[in-house]
Amino acid sequence: MSNLSGSPRNPAMLETRQIRKRYRSGNTMLEVLRGVDFRLDPGGFVAVVGQSGSGKSTLLHLMGLLDAPDAGEVWLDGQRIDSLPARERDRLRNTAIGMVFQAYHLLPELTALENVLTPLLIRHGFSDWFRRRRAARQEAEELLDRFGLSGRLQHRPRQLSGGEMQRVAIARALITHPRVLLADEPTGNLDEESGAGIIDALSELNREKGLSIVLVTHDADIASQARSIVRLTAGKVETVATDPAGSAA
């Protein structure tokens, strides 16, 4: 499959080249991705849609370095990242890639504020952290405040609603100032209203801060908020629609 995004412009923010991924399921090998080329331009907002099992989450995991492709390459900002040593990949996950999940994935033992600070806690050692903790804490509070969670700083995840948890998760993804934000069905567990709020927040980030976003969803309405849509079918990119109707509004 050729490079569907067209002319060789400036290097893509995130790009996959012919990646393949197979999973063993019992005695049969299940080929989830069969050579996917995907491109996200800097400042882009791509929605990946497809039916359940079409491989969109797997694609996101591969781009987020949570898993390694069986074949093909993953490029971030002009650098091939899938073949880096484990420690480098860990560092990129911590500094360059923000991830938001359907099930929020907050740490239940930590408060909302601590959850947001977790990536920085991971990044910094003991002494480093004590030097930066005031600034980090202030930034986390500002982020949570932006998402309307200033009254929820010391709440544990189980004391928050789904929408609140997802906003905490987005704040956690943003605290590292990532180059790209990967969102895996962020509205999947939410009611319509909360889901819309989340998508609005993502669009705003993309518009105002120029944050590159990949949004995986099976909901066409939500996908239409993105600037372009990639449809995955049976492990292959089927169609690409740039600047869909909904985003103009």
Next chain:
Amino acid sequence: MYKLLLCWRYLRTRWIALASVISVTLGVATMIVVNAVMAGFSNEMQTRIHGILSDLVFESHSLSGFQDPVWHMEEIERAAGDQIEGMTPTVAVPAMFSFQVRGQWVTRQVMFIGIDPATHAQVSDFGQYLQHPANREQLSFDLREGGYDTTDSQSPTEQPTRPALEHAGWPHRRMRVERERLWKERQAAQVDAGPSRSVNQQVDAVLAATTPPPQDASPPPSAEPAAAGETVAGDGEPPATTPRQNPFQAARPEQGHVMDPAKEQFTGIVPGIGLASFRTRDGIDQFLTLPGDDVKITFPTAGTPPKAVSDTFTIVDFYESKMSEYDSNFVFVPIDALQRMRGMIDPQTGIPSVNSIQIKLKPGADLAAVRDQLRKVFPADLYAIASWRDKQGPLLSAVDMEMAVLNILLFLIIAVAGFGILAIFFMIVVEKTRDIGILKALGATSAGIAGIFLGYGLFLGLVGAGAGLALGLGITWNINQIRQAVEWCTGARVFDPSIYYFFQIPTIVDPVTIGWIIVGAVAIAIGSSVLPAVRAARLHAVEALRHE
């Protein structure tokens, strides 16, 4: 940094893990208590052994000993004088020790040891183990005018445990002599005029006047007649064969002197307290004989072949090292008296012989080095030179062995606790699988994930060992109160002073031992968290995130 935070949060929210640490706590506490008590007993025992044996013992192979201790001591001084603090000659022979209990003669086998009262206290703790305070200052083989301790001076108790010693010494001797005199008179009266009631009344009156109210270890009047005949024997003279009725009448023309037992004594001896007393279950010492009583001792002369000679001696004090082996075996006597009686003084030159020379080394001197130095100078076929450790080697190494085995067994308790931690940690890793996935997604390294669980193990180990330390020290420092409480609750005697000779359980808290116990416990806690930590580190991020 997140590792610390998560460890701390897990510690505060996972009480089940603390349950696994209770066994670490108990193991550590047990080890601390057992080590403290065993070290206490061991130390007490070594002190006792060392208290009676000086640092080095320089001995002759023969009971007859070697001549001229002064020359030998000068030679020893020349060989290793810079390390030696004091020396004293002794003569030790096996002997038979006979004393009267209720008119019956009781004979026991003892080691009869002649010591120099002036210098013996310099080489060993001998002086500290005596029952009269003045004798502890400076030993004298003269009978004291009362004042013997009625409690154990080495572990004082509020209640007197030796009430019988209150009247020991000259008061006891005078009372006994007075009673014997009265019996003599009564017998004479019976011979003259048959049983007389008035004499009986008179005896009762005298008894009432002389008997101390509660305790009296001296034979009751009914058993006295047999004793009356044998009480008095001359110094250096074979035991009297004809009964002497009254000391005032019994003239001893061969010495030109009438012995008055109420005012004079025979050669003083200090027997071990175990020879003369036994301890009841309630911790009271009952005495078979007291300072002031006379005993007979039979021992071999220094000639060839040795002949048995016997003589009468007066008990002037008791010796209590709390090593029953010594306390029921040793009888001390002035060395010059023993040398004279055994014929160990050369009649021509007046030079005496001795069995052994006790040597005390200066503090910090190397026991084995000085011993080897002396062995080089003195031929081994004539002299045996041994340190106190050599002499009690098997016993000391048995105790060390016992302690080592016990420590290994107790450490296994903590090792068992380690498996508990292992199981619970595996459970926690499974429970936290999704969180591990999240942390990996946020950029945590595998080493970092492993670090969380290793750190958690360290925290738990520290908490467990810390609690164990507090518990162990608490028990150790209050062990005697705990013993009393247990005895009060169960009515059973946990620590029987009639067996152990101590009233308190001795304990020694050794910081180094405790340090090792804690290091071991923490190491086991960390060690048993290694497998779960590795498992957590190897979790696949995507699979972990999908884990429900």
